[in-house]
């Protein structure tokens with residue numbers, strides 16, 4: 632199946648030009664219902680591969696698939712009119728070669744109607760980013776803590792605590808910007824390093840666990856809504872939807888067992904005869 636590439640009010644060049652202007656507001660969304668809410672306030676909606684963990688109950692993002700990203704991407708694009716929709720390239724879909732990456736990135740663009748793709752990797756992915764950008768695929772890069780590298784990096788570790796790693800992280804940022812990424816996510820990084828990177832590259836940085844020094848911020852929607860019982864320190868819960876959901880579901884269960892629902896207002900009656 633293929634869809635029209637949807638035109639959104641916010642464009643890739645528009646986001647690119649935000650550096651030095653006002654901060655970029657980004658959030659994840661994985662479905663139409665939540666995307667409609669996020670679209671009213673955010674500049675960027677990311678259909679993250681964290682969908683594998685948040686919506687499918689998988690233990691890591693390694694189980695995300697192209698099929699999953701396309702299905703969720705389609706739902707989000709349908710419900711969005713303003714924000715720029717970016718879809719994560721799942722583990723295994725882009726690393727082996729630039730050609731593989733183009734085949735899968737072009738499927739994400741053509742089959743969902745999203746405006747850009749995101750992929751994890753710094754210097755090692757620079758050739759791939761350049762290959763995609765030269766062929767019409769806008770790329771958001773993602774460096775620092777890379778969840779898809781958890782098996783080689785030993786879990787989710789904040790980057791740059793040791794200053795001897797800074798040079799490598801600067802090189803990752805410089806090379807993705809040089810390769811033509813329009814924007815870069817800095818994940819799990821100490822504040823002064825995120826600050827230096829943001830000052831040295833000419834594309835916007837979007838931080839998650841990387842301080843307010845970045846050109847924008849992103850969080851997983853369900854984390855900031857207070858729907859997950861355990862969240863890392865970099866998350867601020869801006870709401871407590873978990874308690875709202877619990878209260879409503881409990882009230883429903885009690886109304887059903889107590890035969891108080893459905894009531895007069897909720898039932899249909901035949902015509903008077």
Ligand SMILES: Nc1nc(=O)c2c([nH]1)NC[C@@H]1CN(c3ccc(C(=O)N[C@@H](CCC(=O)O)C(=O)O)cc3)CN21
Pocket residue numbers: 681684685692776778787788789819850851854859863864865
């Ligand atoms: N719901 C959700 N939210 C996320 O932000 C998220 C996902 N899922 N899945 C993919 C990745 C994984 N992420 C994570 C998950 C845990 C930590 C974490 O526990 N961090 C430690 C830091 C440890 C250290 O300092 O080295 C922490 O205590 O914050 C970090 C990033 C971010 N992403």
Ligand SMILES: CC(C)C(=O)C(=O)O
Pocket residue numbers: 659677678679680681682719773816818839849850851
């Ligand atoms: C947390 C963001 C940056 C992400 O990559 C995801 O949600 O998959």
Ligand SMILES: [Mg+2]
Pocket residue numbers: 679680681692719778
């Ligand atoms: Mg991701």
